[in-house]
Amino acid sequence: MGREKRAASAMDAPDRDPSHRQSDGMPQKRFYRARAHSNPLNDCQFPVPVSPVEQDWAEHFPAFFPSDPSVAPLADDAKVRMVDVGCGFGGLLMQLSPLFPKDLMVGMELRDKVSEYVKERILASRKNHPGEFENVSCLRTNAMKYLPNYFEKGQLTKLFFLFPDPHFKAANHRRRIVTRTLLAEYAHFLQVGGTLYTVTDVPELGDWMSEACDNHPLFERLTQEELDVDPCIPLLTTATEEGQKVARNEGVRCMNVFRRISPEGL
Amino acid sequence: MPRRAKTETAKKERNAKQQHNPNFQEEHFVAPFPVLAFHPSESLVALAYGKSVRICNPSTGSLASPTADEDKLQHSETIRTLAFSENGEFLVSAGDDKLVKVWKTADWKCSSTWRSPKKVSSIAFSKDGKWVFFSNKFGEVHAGTCSSAPPPQDAEASSTGASSEPPLGYLLFGHCCSIVTDTKVTSDGKYLISADRDEKIRVSKVPREPEKGAHEIQSYCLGHRSFVSCLAIPSNIGASRLLSAGGDGTVRLWCPEDGTLLDTLALTEGARALTEGDAEDADEDPACSAVVAMATGAGGVVAVLLERSPDVFLMQLESVGDGHRLVLRQRLRCSPILAPCSVTFDLQQRIWVAGLSSVKTAEEDQDTGSESVTLFVASPTGNTGAAEEPLYKPLTTADLSIGDKRVLPMHQVAQSLGACFGSLSTTALELEEEGMTVGGPVPLMGGLTKRKISEAEREKNKANRLDKRMKT
Numbered sequence: 141m142g143r144e145k146r147a148a149s150a151m152d153a154p155d156r157d158p159s160h161r162q163s164d165g166m167p168q169k170r171f172y173r174a175r176a177h178s179n180p181l182n183d184c185q186f187p188v189p190v191s192p193v194e195q196d197w198a199e200h201f202p203a204f205f206p207s208d209p210s211v212a213p214l215a216d217d218a219k220v221r222m223v224d225v226g227c228g229f230g231g232l233l234m235q236l237s238p239l240f241p242k243d244l245m246v247g248m249e250l251r252d253k254v255s256e257y258v259k260e261r262i263l264a265s266r267k268n269h270p271g272e273f274e275n276v277s278c279l280r281t282n283a284m285k286y287l288p289n290y291f292e293k294g295q296l297t298k299l300f301f302l303f304p305d306p307h308f309k310a311a312n313h314r315r316r317i318v319t320r321t322l323l324a325e326y327a328h329f330l331q332v333g334g335t336l337y338t339v340t341d342v343p344e345l346g347d348w349m350s351e352a353c354d355n356h357p358l359f360e361r362l363t364q365e366e367l368d369v370d371p372c373i374p375l376l377t378t379a380t381e382e383g384q385k386v387a388r389n390e391g392v393r394c395m396n397v398f399r400r401i402s403p404e405g406l
Numbered sequence: 407m408p409r410r411a412k413t414e415t416a417k418k419e420r421n422a423k424q425q426h427n428p429n430f431q432e433e434h435f436v437a438p439f440p441v442l443a444f445h446p447s448e449s450l451v452a453l454a455y456g457k458s459v460r461i462c463n464p465s466t467g468s469l470a471s472p473t474a475d476e477d478k479l480q481h482s483e484t485i486r487t488l489a490f491s492e493n494g495e496f497l498v499s500a501g502d503d504k505l506v507k508v509w510k511t512a513d514w515k516c517s518s519t520w521r522s523p524k525k526v527s528s529i530a531f532s533k534d535g536k537w538v539f540f541s542n543k544f545g546e547v548h549a550g551t552c553s554s555a556p557p558p559q560d561a562e563a564s565s566t567g568a569s570s571e572p573p574l575g576y577l578l579f580g581h582c583c584s585i586v587t588d589t590k591v592t593s594d595g596k597y598l599i600s601a602d603r604d605e606k607i608r609v610s611k612v613p614r615e616p617e618k619g620a621h622e623i624q625s626y627c628l629g630h631r632s633f634v635s636c637l638a639i640p641s642n643i644g645a646s647r648l649l650s651a652g653g654d655g656t657v658r659l660w661c662p663e664d665g666t667l668l669d670t671l672a673l674t675e676g677a678r679a680l681t682e683g684d685a686e687d688a689d690e691d692p693a694c695s696a697v698v699a700m701a702t703g704a705g706g707v708v709a710v711l712l713e714r715s716p717d718v719f720l721m722q723l724e725s726v727g728d729g730h731r732l733v734l735r736q737r738l739r740c741s742p743i744l745a746p747c748s749v750t751f752d753l754q755q756r757i758w759v760a761g762l763s764s765v766k767t768a769e770e771d772q773d774t775g776s777e778s779v780t781l782f783v784a785s786p787t788g789n790t791g792a793a794e795e796p797l798y799k800p801l802t803t804a805d806l807s808i809g810d811k812r813v814l815p816m817h818q819v820a821q822s823l824g825a826c827f828g829s830l831s832t833t834a835l836e837l838e839e840e841g842m843t844v845g846g847p848v849p850l851m852g853g854l855t856k857r858k859i860s861e862a863e864r865e866k867n868k869a870n871r872l873d874k875r876m877k878t
Contacts, residue, residue, distance in 0.1 A: 171873045181583045185859045190605070191628035253873055284582045285604055288626040314544075314583070320619070321546070321580030324610075328623040358621050406613055406622055 165264040169229065172257035177305055178250045180284045180315050186252070188286050195290055200277035201244055214274060220244040220291065222298040225283040225317060230258035231380040232302060233276045234265065239371055243297070244275050248283040255280035284317060287329055294331040298372065301338045303382035306345040318349040320356065327358035330400040335362070339376045339395045341386040346394025357406060359398040367397060439747040440760040440779045443488040443497070445511065449753060452497055453760060454485040455779050459499050461514070464752070472497070472509040472516065481505060487528050491535035496552045498538050500526035505572065506540045508552045519572040520550035528588045533595025537616050540575060541586035547600055548575025549616035578620040579610055585854065588637045592646050597624055597662055599648060601634035603854050607650055609662045625665030630654055633854040636700045640723055643706055643730060651697035651710060653855060657721065659732055671732040673697065673712065673719060696854075703751035706730070707786075707797060711746045711759070718749060718759055718784070720797050736796050740782040757784045757798060 189195040197220065198205035204218040222240065224232050227247025236245060249255040258278035265273040279290070304317045313319075318338055326336060336359065338349045353359045367373055377383045377393050386393060438456040445451070452461045457480070461470045483503035490497050496517060500506040506520040506529065524542035531538055531552070541547045550573075584602040591598055591612065598620065601607045607627035613620045632653030640647050647668070648660040659669040674695065695712040702708050706723030720736040740746050743761035750758050763780040782800065789795035859867075868874050 167873075183856045185864060187861075190631065252868070253871065256873055285584070288606060288608075288628060293623075293625065319580075320577070322582060324579050324621045324623060325582075327621065356621065357618075406611070 165267055167257050167260035172253045174251045174253040180282055184282055186280055189289050192290055192292050203274035215242045218244050219295055220246050221296055223296055224300040226304055229381050230261055235375050235379040237273050237276045247278040248281050250282050252280055287325055291329045293328055296329045297334045299326055299330060299336045302380055303340055306342040318352055320352050323352060323356045327400055332400055332402045334400045336398045341391045341393055343392055350396040353398045357403055360401050362397045362399055438484040441488045442748040442750045442758055442760045443490055444750045444752045445490050445494055446492055447494045452488055454488050454499060456484055457481045470514050472514040489529050491531040493535040495535055498529050500529055500540055508538055518554050520575045521572045522548060527586055530589040530591050533591060539589055539598055541589045541600055543585045545581035545584045545586055547578045549578050550575040576617040587635050590637045590639050592662055593639050594646050599637055599662060601637050603633040605630045607634055627660045627665045629658055629667045635697055638700045638702045640702045643723055651700050653696040655695050657732055668729060669731045699749045701749045701751055703755050709749045709757050711749050716740055716744055738784055738798055743780050743782050755786050
């Protein structure tokens with residue numbers, strides 16, 4: 141009931157814009173609020189490409205795959221290199237975009253409304269800043285199940301897991317996004333030397349994720365010196381909505397970063 | 407409306423929905439179905455139905471059954487999968503009771519027992535026959551040793567007196583939250599292939615030390631439009647190849663090394679083409695039928711069973727240039743089997759099909775309503791070249807296996823092996839009394855299909871959402 145009431149008041153808000161956008165075209169978050177959690181084990185009810193070949197990236201990155209042959213693409217042979225798993229409202233993507241203008245990056249978000257918001261946000265940003273944000277996009281998908289449907293072996297250079305759902309109950313641990321079995325999949329899609337970032341404000345989950353990665357033969361921890369020179373590191377805790385909230389509340393941050401390695405004799 | 411009343415109606419509605427959802431059929435998870443396996447080098451066929459396994463030597467007709475030293479370590483629930491190791495040393499059986507039992511074929515004694523955290527769906531042996539890999543319904547694949555060496559964690563458990571339960575297998579890898587339907591090891595022994603309900607086939611490298619897990623993925627074979635139900639490894643065709651079949655009614659040929667799709671055969675279309683000349687079968691349309699079982703024999707022959715079809719479909723891998731393509735060759739009625747469940751080739755390249763047929767009353771030839779395990783055997787006709795000639799013909803009473811002095815008529819072997827389970831049809835009756843449906847169209851597949859929501863329906867569901875409402 142409460143939810144409906146809130147929805148109604150948002151509808152009747154006197155300042156509402158029929159296009160539910162702010163004056164600069166950016167979508168308003170309040171129309172896209174969704175539950176904080178989504179069950180990743182459900183059968184999906186959204187379209188998923190059968191294989192990476194069938195995924196149409198041109199729709200997501202029109203500047204890199206122009207339909208008009210006379211227009212030169214921003215980069216030749218562009219491929220998605222970075223993935224923000226569980227991108228939420230897309231804060232990290234928007235800040236990463238200018239850092240790596242030639243690399244395509246996508247956010248994966250399971251909640252439909254939230255992914256709609258990120259798509260609108262990217263479109264509005266592209267309009268407001270012509271030539272920028274052409275390399276970011278968002279997919280509504282379940283990264284736990286469908287990474288193989290989007291990417292080829294060794295295609296990715298960076299994988300981000302920022303403030304994932306902690307799933308405290310032992311029965312729900314298999315819903316956690318960083319587990320021993322899923323790390324094998326992430327290792328498959330990360331190229332050797334690629335980086336996997338995990339950040340959380342839940343110490344229990346931080347321990348779980350760092351233990352899983354430390355014990356995995358295909359990942360090794362980055363040293364402090366390597367972390368200091370990585371341009372992504374400062375963004376991890378400041379770029380996202382969740383990260384800012386943690387900073388506001390002066391919560392703990394567990395950041396663990398790992399490199400994909402290829403040891404002999406497995 | 408008060409909230410409680412509302413939730414109660416919702417619950418009722420949900421229950422009603424589940425009953426009406428054709429995919430939600432509990433008996434599909436419960437009903438036992440016969441499973442066949444053939445020894446790789448000796449004339450031995452193993453058949454499991456319900457909780458029991460029987461092994462028969464078709465040359466002598468002698469029967470055996472594996473025996474566990476302790477009664478409590480026998481299978482207590484339906485066996486779903488059976489396999490012989492490639493060297494013929496072991497037979498393994500596993501199923502709904504979550505136990506994986508490895509039997510020595512020499513004396514049919516239990517060599518080792520492993521426990522799976524969830525119901526076992528399929529098993530495969532490593533190339534050297536030292537390890538057994540078993541998958542479960544939560545998407546995990548575990549490994550266990552075949553020989554009796556007790557794993558260290560078991561010693562710890564028994565010393566603390568915690569339990570006398572068999573040890574859990576070593577976790578190799580997992581398909582995230584999806585039922586693993588079949589596992590196979592490639593003929594070169596390098597890759598472990600696992601198929602799941604989410605249309606995926608995963609090719610993992612078999613690790614040197616399986617107790618530490620299999621972390622390296624070689625490739626994914628993606629192309630099926632529905633769940634993948636079975637895998638098969640074609641032998642003697644040179645390069646390492648893989649066949650898969652599934653809920654979309656197609657058989658696909660893959661190169662497991664890089665996951666490329668080499669050929670696709672849509673069985674539903676091909677089957678229709680085969681029936682065109684056959685007027686009496688024309689009304690039976692296996693369209694959209696899922697593939698239930700698949701087996702490969704020598705000469706690139708592939709036998710496939712479809713859900714809701716009493717026939718076995720035979721196809722052949724034909725060499726074209728430097729590759730192969732699948733050609734549908736023959737459709738053979740497995741009478742009197744109504745619901746074929748399992749298919750395998752024997753050493754003489756005969757096809758064995760196990761299934762359920764309805765039991766007729768002796769006098770009036772009427773269905774009694776109960777079902778019994780029946781075997782059907784077909785032998786090769788010797789035609790391999792001409793495309794129009796049939797590849798196989800059903801064995802009749804006149805056929806005898808040749809080349810052995812102590813031959814038995816094949817149909818007799820099939821009958822006597824099936825008759826072992828005559829007593830088992832009492833198992834079936836018992837189950838029925840317990841309120842479980844036995845037999846039925848075909849097992850397993852009902853639980854694998856997913857509810858499909860059309861684009862229009864999805865948009866309709868979203869229509870009331872705030873962000874959508876504001877947009878229009």
